[in-house]
Amino acid sequence: MHGTILTLLKRYVQTQYDHSTWVKLVELAGLDRVDFDHKNVYPDEHVYALVGHAAEMTGLPAGELHEKFGEYLVPDLMYMYQKLLRPEWKTLDMLEHTELTMHHQVRKEHAENSPPVLEVTRLGPNELMIDYVSPRRMSGLAVGIVRGLAVYFDEADRIDVMPTVSEEGERVRIHVRRR
Structure with a gap:
């Protein structure tokens, strides 16, 4: 997944919730970084893990x-x-x-x-x-x-x-x- 998408996902979570929610999602996803470089490409699994844990935290389906x-x-x-x-x-x-x-x-x-x-x-x-x-x-x-x-x-x-x-x-x- 392009780093730009992950950077925008971080901003989305911070805008809709707060920074501590983002940090918690990153921890739950087992990722070692809170920030992503928009010029790099990251494994799709990062997004799956972040959205999956966000679904658990919010009670909303991942598709939604x-x-x-x-x-x-x-x-x-x-x-x-x-x-x-x-x-x-x-x-x-x-x-x-x-x-x-x-x-x-x-x-x-x-x-x-x-x-x-x-x-x-x-x-x-x-x-x-x-x-x-x-x-x-x-x-x-x-x-x-x-x-x-x-x-x-x-x-x-x-x-x-x-x-x-x-x-x-x-x-x-x-x-x-x-x-």
């Missing part, structure tokens, strides 16, 4: 925490990749172009990074389907990012997000429609 974190990530992601984005893009356009813009850039900058491959099919001017497959089983993060984009573009009240997750959690099909 992934979604909330995904929503939280959007403003930072939009800022980090603003040079790759077109000003006229809105929610559906961002989703349609994520693979060839942001994910392409992440892979280019860090060969060891492997963001999920998104197969996006535009079904019409106001509708698309995202096929997300990842052995990381973090489809909730993708769903949260879709919802976060709708908020970011002030379209949350007009965007329907309908995820269908497989039992093993590796595959999610996200139907997104603008009303």
Whole structure:
């Protein structure tokens, strides 16, 4: 997992809870560091452990925490990749172009990074389907990012997000429609 995601996870926990909650999560996860370098890549197990213990502490399912974190990530992601984005893009356009813009850039900058491959099919001017497959089983993060984009573009009240997750959690099909 890219260090930027872990750095933002730390900030999310500190914002939603407090610093001591972050320190406790790191201890419970058995990690030897409280801070992560945004330029490095860390084992995915770090995120699994942190979110798993956060789920235990809060009583919320891990998938729901992934979604909330995904929503939280959007403003930072939009800022980090603003040079790759077109000003006229809105929610559906961002989703349609994520693979060839942001994910392409992440892979280019860090060969060891492997963001999920998104197969996006535009079904019409106001509708698309995202096929997300990842052995990381973090489809909730993708769903949260879709919802976060709708908020970011002030379209949350007009965007329907309908995820269908497989039992093993590796595959999610996200139907997104603008009303």
